[in-house]
Amino acid sequence: MFDAVSAAIHGVFDEREEQGGYYVGSRSLVICEQEEGYAAAFAVFLMKKKELAFQVQVCNGISQVQEILHKQSVDILMIGGDYPADERKGLEAGNVFVLAESGKTETNSDETLVYKYQSGETILAEIIRKCSDENEKGDLYFPSVRTKDSRIIGIFSPVHRSGKTGYALKLGQELAVSKNVLYLNMEVYGGIRGHFPEEGHNLGDILYYMRQEKRNLGVILSTLVEHMGALDYLLPVKVSEDIKAVTLEEWTGMIAQIAKQSIYDVVILDLDEGLKDIYGLLRICTEIHVPAIKDMMAEAKLLQMEEELHLLGFDDVKKKMVKKECGR
Numbered sequence: 001m002f003d004a005v006s007a008a009i010h011g012v013f014d015e016r017e018e019q020g021g022y023y024v025g026s027r028s029l030v031i032c033e034q035e036e037g038y039a040a041a042f043a044v045f046l047m048k049k050k051e052l053a054f055q056v057q058v059c060n061g062i063s064q065v066q067e068i069l070h071k072q073s074v075d076i077l078m079i080g081g082d083y084p085a086d087e088r089k090g091l092e093a094g095n096v097f098v099l100a101e102s103g104k105t106e107t108n109s110d111e112t113l114v115y116k117y118q119s120g121e122t123i124l125a126e127i128i129r130k131c132s133d134e135n136e137k138g139d140l141y142f143p144s145v146r147t148k149d150s151r152i153i154g155i156f157s158p159v160h161r162s163g164k165t166g167y168a169l170k171l172g173q174e175l176a177v178s179k180n181v182l183y184l185n186m187e188v189y190g191g192i193r194g195h196f197p198e199e200g201h202n203l204g205d206i207l208y209y210m211r212q213e214k215r216n217l218g219v220i221l222s223t224l225v226e227h228m229g230a231l232d233y234l235l236p237v238k239v240s241e242d243i244k245a246v247t248l249e250e251w252t253g254m255i256a257q258i259a260k261q262s263i264y265d266v267v268i269l270d271l272d273e274g275l276k277d278i279y280g281l282l283r284i285c286t287e288i289h290v291p292a293i294k295d296m297m298a299e300a301k302l303l304q305m306e307e308e309l310h311l312l313g314f315d316d317v318k319k320k321m322v323k324k325e326c327g328r
Contacts, residue, residue, distance in 0.1 A: 027053050027054055027055065027075040027076065028054075028055050028057070028072060028073065028074045028075050028076070029046065029054045029055065029056050029057070029074075029075065029076040029077075029078070030056075030057045030058075030059065030065060030068055030074050030076070030077050030078070030093070031043055031056065031057070031058045031059075031078045031079075032058075032059050032060065032061070032062065032064070032065050032077065032078070032079040032080065032083070033058075033060065033078070033079070033080040033099060034060060034080050034082050034083075035080065036060060038099075038116070039058050039060070040058070041120075042078075042120060042123075043056045043058050045120040045124075046120075046124070049124070049222065052219065052222075054076075062079075062083055062087055062088070062091070065077065065079070065091055066091070069091065069092060069093070073093075073094070074093040074094065075093065075094040075095070076093065076094060076095050076097070076127060076131070077091060077093035077095070077096045077097070078097045078099055078114075078127075079091070079096065079097070079098060079099065080098075080099050080116075081098050081099055081100035081101065081105035081113075081116070084106075085106040085107060085108055085111075088108060088111065089108055095112065095127070095130060095131060096108075096110060096111045096112065097111070097112050097113075097114045097126075097127060097130075098111050098112070098113050098114065099114055099116040100113050100114065100115060100116055101115075101116055101117065102115075103115075112126075112130055114126055114127075121223050121224075122223075124223045125220065125223035125224065128219050128220050128223060129220070150258075150259035150264060150265060150266065150267055150286075151265065151266045151267070151286050151287070152255065152259070152267050152269065152284065152285045152286045152287075153171070153266065153267070153268045153269065153285065153286070153287050153288075153289060154269045154271055154281070154282050154285035154287070154288040154289070154320075155167065155168040155171075155268060155269065155270050155271060155288075155289050155291065156271040156272075156273075156278075156282060156288060156289075156290060157290050157291050157292065157302070158273060158301045158302065158304070158305045159291075159292070159293065159295075159297075159298040159301050159302065162291045162292065162293050162298065163291050163293070164270065164291045165185065165187070165190075165191065165195055165270055166195070167289070167291045167324060168183065168185075168268055168270045168289075169183065169195060169228065169231070171268065171289070172228075172231045172233070172266075172268050173228065173229055173230070173231045175266050175268075176229065176230035176231040176232075177230060179265040179266050180232075180263045180264045180265050180266070181230075181231055181232065181264065181265065181266045181267075181268065182221075182225065182232045182233065182234075182258065182262070182264040182266070182267050182268070183228075183231055183232070183233040183234075183268045183270065184203060184233070184234060184267065184268065184269055184270065185203065185233070185234070185235070185236040185270045186203065186236075186243065186251075186269055186270055186271050186272060186275060187236060187243075187270060187271070187272040187274075188240045188243055188244060188272050188274035188275070189236075189240060190235070190236020190237065190270075191236065196226075196233075196235050196236065197226070197235070200226050200234075200235045201224040201225070201226070201234060201235065202234055202235035202236060202237055202238060203234045203235070203236060203237050203243070204237045204238070204242055204243075205224055205234070206220075206221060206224065206234065206254060207246060207250065207254060210250070210253060210254050210257065211250070217257045217258070217261055217262075218257070218258065218260075218261025218262035218263070219261075221258065221261075221262055222262070222263070232264070240274075243274075243275070244274060244275070244276070245276075246275070246276065247276055247277075248276060248277035248280045248281060251275075251281055252280075252281070252284055255267065255269070255284065269281075269285065279309065279312065279314045279317055282314075282317045282320075283314065283316065283317050285320060286320075287320055287322065288317065288320045288321045288322065289322055289324050290302065290321050290322065290323050290324065291324050291325075292323045292324065292325055293325070294325070302323075306318055306321075
C-alpha cells in the first residue's frame with residue numbers, strides 16, 4: 001500500500017516540477033498513520049496544494065519516523081493517535097500534530113491534538129494557524145506562485161437590482177477556467193442563502209487574521225475559501241455593522257496581502273456604496289465593471305455618480321469604469 005502512496009505523491013510532484021521545481025526550499029512534513037488509506041489521501045491532498053511549500057513523506061511506524069529524523073530535520077509531524085504517547089516521546093519535530101478520533105487521546109506536552117476525521121482543509125488550517133502563532137521561521141508557501149501583477153476587478157454600481165452580484169459570479173467562473181480567481185463579496189448585505197450557502201468561512205475571518213498580523217495570510221486564505229466550480233470565494237460578512245466599520249486602510253492592506261501572498265491571478269471585489277471611502281477603494285482596482293440596465297432612472301444615477309467622481313477628484317476612477325449591460 002505504501003508503495004502506491006509513494007507513487008501517487010511522486011505523480012503529483014512531477015506535475016509540480018513541470019510548473020517550476022516546487023521542492024526547492026520546501027518544508028518537511030511527515031505523516032505517520034496506521035490507516036494507510038487515510039495517509040495516502042491526505043498526502044495527495046497536500047501535494048495538490050500547489051502554493052504550499054511542503055515536501056511530504058508517508059510512513060506507517062514510529063521506527064520509520066526515527067529513521068527519517070536521523071537523516072533530516074522534520075518541520076511538521078502528523079502522527080496517528082493509535083501510537084501510544086510514551087512511544088511518541090522523543091520524536092523531535094518542529095511541530096507534532098496527533099491525529100485523534102476523539103478528544104480523549106493522551107498527548108505529550110509538545111503535541112497538538114487534531115481531530116482526524118475533519119475535512120483536509122480544516123486540518124490544514126489548524127496546522128497553518130499553529131505554525132503562524134508560533135511565528136516560525138521560513139515560509140509555508142512558495143514565493144514562486146505569488147502573483148506579481150494581480151488583476152483587481154471592482155464590480156460596482158449605484159443602481160440597485162442591476163444584477164451586479166450575478167454578473168460578478170458569472171465573470172469569475174468564466175475567468176476561473178484558465179486563471180486562479182478569488183471572488184470577495186464586500187456588500188453590506190451580501191445575500192447569504194441567495195447566491196451563497198448559510199454556513200462557511202466568511203470575509204470577516206480573513207479580516208480577523210489580518211488584524212492579528214498573522215504570517216502566511218495567503219496560505220490561511222487557501223484553507224478558508226469555498227468553491228463554486230473552479231471559482232474560489234468567501235461568504236459575505238454576516239453582520240452589516242462589521243463590514244461598515246472596516247477602514248480603507250484595512251481593505252487596501254488585505255487586498256495587497258492577497259495579491260502578494262496568494263496564488264490568485266484575479267481578485268474580484270463585489271463592492272457596495274455602504275463601504276467607507278468607496279471611491280478610494282475603487283481607486284486601487286485595476287479595472288471597474290459597472291453592470292448597467294437600460295432604464296432612464298438607472299442612467300440618471302450613473303451620470304450623477306460620474307459627475308460626483310469628477311467633483312471629488314476621482315477622474316482616475318472614472319477612466320477605469322466600463323459599463324456592462326445586464327438584464328434584470
